[in-house]
Amino acid sequence: MTALAPSPQPAAVAGARDVTVVSRKAVVASAVITALLALLVALAPHSGSTSFRFSSETDLFRIPDVAVPGQATAWVCVVLAALVTAAMELSVRRGRRVPLVLSAVLALLLIVGFLAWAGAGSDRDFPVVRLVGGSVLLAVPIVFGALGGVIGERAGVVNIAIEGQLLAGAFSAAVVGSLTDSPWAGLVAAVLAGALVALVLGLFTITYKVDQVIVGVVLNVLVIGLTSFLYSQVLVPSADRLNSTSRFTPVAIPLLSEIPVVGPALFRQSVVVYLMYLAVPAVWFALYRTRWGLRLRAVGEHPKAADTVGIKVQRTRYRAVLVAGGVVGLGGAFYTVVSVSSFGKEMTAGAGFIALAAVIFGKWDPVRAALAALLFGAASNLEGALSIVGAPVPSQFMLMLPYVVTVLAVAGLVGRSRGPAAAGQPYVKE
């Protein structure tokens, strides 16, 4: 976290820091979650087979549907997950951090095992393509929100107003998209609206040095109030003219979209989703490999030191906050020019707070935060998946599960999360 140089930290320093960071909590949490799944499978056994449908109608190569015995598959997944947990333990014993790959594999195994158990005996099959595609789609605003959150916090400005920026983006994309009849114009308007909310955030936190949490929370309320008010007063009376956008249509990327399973799920999406694919590595590159990112992180970790070497702290923070707001605004556009074609009151429904959780879950790193956002997207998509096969336990528990797992994961996998050192503190030049 404290590494300001774009090159990797000197080995000695990194080693000294990591020794204290590595703990067994990740292993314990993985073991607990795996044991929970094992318990679920053991206590409520399902006979019958689960079928996964891999192909969609337009595939070039059709993969046959796979029907597996649900219970057995679930057990195999549990065993594999236990093995992955053992591998984690091994890497901790060697004094290394748990690799990200292991965590990802574990999450995948647990999801597959859970689905295999849940779908056993059902005569319907899981459309895998739609599941993956739906997860990605639902994750879009959360990913953009999390990216914006990461940029802002890395520069030392805590952005609780993600929800407000998403909502402002969705609102202006709807209005401008309807007026111009062009989703592209809506997209641009969403970016500007997100940046506008960010500008207010910056004005109060950077210039007037008001507490960042206060401003963030209040801005959320302000944007909810403004958009709901304008929706009732202005949009509803003339909905045809102001609140019916044309949406982006899914575009298939040649070749990539022909890949079985992954292709139709990931590469037959709309432009905004492709922008997301580009945004994650772009933000990573900008933060860790450019002068802008270096300065931004310096300002977030130690503004005084940055000021001493001639970096303009206030200006850097303003720029970062504006860029972050624009990125979040893009995510807001998803609601009105991709998902549905009209704005609705509070249509973001707490996605901004989930994005905030993803920022912390992802330890203020763009790639990890995006992965965390994807996990949340998959979690919210689970509802649809389970309603297809008919849930074996009350649906509310199924819906609750991702949040319970998140709590366990945050308690275990992430542990004491440490944000940028100067996040939340206004900088007063002496």
Next chain:
Amino acid sequence: MSTTDPYGHGASTAAGTSPEAVPHNPATHVGPGSEADPAAPAPADDDAARWRAALHRVFAGGWAVSVGAVLLAVLAGSIMIAFTDEGVQSASSYFFARPLDTLQAVGSAVGSAYAALFRGAVYNYRADDLATAIRPLTSSLNFATPLIAAGLGVAVAFRAGLFNIGGQGQILAAAAGAGWVGFAADLPVVVHVVLAMVAGVLAGAVWAGIAGVLKAYTGAHEVIVTIMLNYIAFYGISYLLATPGLLQAPGSANPKTPAMQDTAILPRLLGERFTLHAGFLVAVAAVVVVWWLLNRSTLGFGFRAVGENPAAARVAGIDVRRTTVVAMLVAGALVGIAGATQVLGTVTTGFSYDIDAGIGFDAITVALLGRSTPWGVLAAAVLFGAFKAGGSTMQASENIPIEIVLVVQSLIVLFIAAPPLVRAVLRLPQPQARPRRGARTRKAAA
């Protein structure tokens, strides 16, 4: 509390001359021996100068900023009403021909809107008898009741350095606990309602305590955990409400509980004609208790110490982990009062999973506006309660969406948080230096 800071600052400038000359000043006991402020103006000898200094203190002080913030926010609300009013829009189409028409339309739109707000929140001057006329005031206090309790819950957590976004989940948990005792148990009159309240408070405390324990012992960030606990509580309540034999009313397919038993309902304070119930007294008592807790007790000192600087608190011998857990327990218990009074006083005919009605999030704004002090929370909650009560009247009689209240509320908090901005806009004098205010609000909310 921190609104007195500028007075304190002003006091040190006056203290050099004659302490008894400014009796209205709360900090005159600083005494003549205190250090003279280096930035102080030359000692004022004549009356005029002293009056000028006093006026300067008043206008540079916290109260002027608070009033100014409210004025600015109300002005912004007026602009929104004016711009979206049909009468104004039609009059503005011929603005250059007859500009007075537009101004008149603006005046009538804004005037009738705020008149409706006043009628709904404070005093209904159109009513025939006094009882009907003051009903809005009691209804405002009724809306304020859960906001006071939940606002205190968020404020206590703030003071201990914790950000409790989990008000929604804690209210749902408390409602489930209090509601279950309220309709399922058969108990004598006073015992029943007390036990139901206790059940609610305990449920809220436990729900927030989970976040406290995880924060203290695993380091899990309380922001994530409380947000997740909101969802878990929501789905948990949904399950309980959909399952016969748990919370669902027998013989009903709706996700709703049966009505509370008469013995479990909080008594109405002013007779059956007014909705104000004893929950308000509980909330006000909670304000006093929290004030004592934070300012006079060892536990509260621990909260504040951990909130200001956990490392220093640990060095001073305070058990940071235990304090974190206890702070969340207390916060959850306070939010639990809000949930319990909701189901035992306000919505006694059975509740559903929307019983929190956004109070959990409103409470954050209330705590911020009240600067995380108990009396500040009380004042902020009553103000917001009045806005809620008046906003619905405004929506009903003037057809102005109630969301305008959210805008005005958030602008008030925003402006109050940025005194230099309000001073700049209203041309109030800027005090020379105000280092303590910024430090206090930051620590309170960190």
